[in-house]
Structure formats: C-alpha cells, structure tokens
Amino acid sequence: MSDGATALKIRLRKALETARQARRVEERKLHAIRDGAQASLRDLSVQELMSLLEDEIIAWRAAAAEYDRLGYPEDARRLQAQAALVMSYLAD
CATH class of the missing domain: 1.20.5 (Single alpha-helices involved in coiled-coils or other helix-helix interfaces)
Incomplete structure (x- = not known):
C-alpha cells in the first residue's frame, strides 16, 4: 500500500x-x-404517537441492517421482529 x-x-x-x-x-x-x-x-395526539412509533421502527430497522452487515443475523432478525410488532399497532 x-x-x-x-x-x-x-x-x-x-x-x-x-x-x-x-x-x-x-x-x-x-x-x-x-x-x-x-x-x-x-397528551400527544394520535398523529404524534404514530410519528414517534414510525421513528422507532426506522431506528430498529437501521440497527438491524447494521447488525446484519456486521455478521450478527440473529440480532438483526430480533430487531426486525420488534419492528414488525410495532408495525402491527400502526396497522390496526
């Protein structure tokens, strides 16, 4: 080099x-x-609560991608599962 x-x-x-x-x-x-x-x-509105949940989902997915990139697929799957669980609250 x-x-x-x-x-x-x-x-x-x-x-x-x-x-x-x-x-x-x-x-x-x-x-x-x-x-x-x-x-x-x-005291937050429904929109504000949904926005905060969406922020958490984005953060979990970003962390999952980082775990996956670093070779920790189990941790990545765990965070993706958490994100999916929170997503289910938004879908109702």
Missing part, C-alpha cells in the same frame, strides 16, 4: 471514530429528552 493510501486510511478511520463518538453523544442527549418526555405521552 502506498504512503498516500495508508495516510488516507488513517484519516478515514479517525473521521469514522469521530463521527461515531459524536453520534453516541447525540443519541445520549436524545435518549435523555425522550425519557423526560415519557410523562407527557398521554
């Missing part, structure tokens, strides 16, 4: 790690906000 390619790989790895760390920080913030909002779920 050339020196340029090696340097690029190093920069890309560092960028990926930085992006993952930033995502984890944002996920923790969002989790705290969601926890705080749990008490007010009873």
